[in-house]
Amino acid sequence: MSNSTFLILSLGPLALVLTVIAVQRANAVDDAYTGEITDRWVSSSTGTYGTTTRCMIRIRTDEGRELAVAVDSRTYNALGVGDRVLKTPGTRWPVRSQ
Structure with a gap:
């Protein structure tokens, strides 16, 4: 060969x-959606390069879909269960809707 x-x-x-x-x-x-945060959690795992942490939020969209979304720690700390969120096309993570 x-x-x-x-x-x-x-x-x-x-x-x-x-x-x-x-x-x-x-x-x-x-992706684009609006909805409400129904749950949030942090999971971590230890691998070859140390500990990896994933911040997750669960969103029930206004259309009835359930989404589990990985977000950065800043977004995770800014949002809580019960918050209304909005995700627009071109953005990476959802933000609190006004």
């Missing part, structure tokens, strides 16, 4: 995984 064939076969799966991740993030940024 030539070196170029080996390189293509070994990098192909990595490129596919990176493409899937990029598409998922783009779709999340394009």
Whole structure:
């Protein structure tokens, strides 16, 4: 097997995984909804590079969907259960609606 064939076969799966991740993030940024926070929690796991913390909120949208959304710690601390939130296209996380 030539070196170029080996390189293509070994990098192909990595490129596919990176493409899937990029598409998922783009779709999340394009999402738009309004709703109410029904739950929030922090989960952590310890791996090779130390402890990883994920801040999560559960949102019931006005259309009746249930979403579990990973947010940054600043957004997590700014929002509480019962808060009305708004997520507009192009933004990463929801914000408290006025």
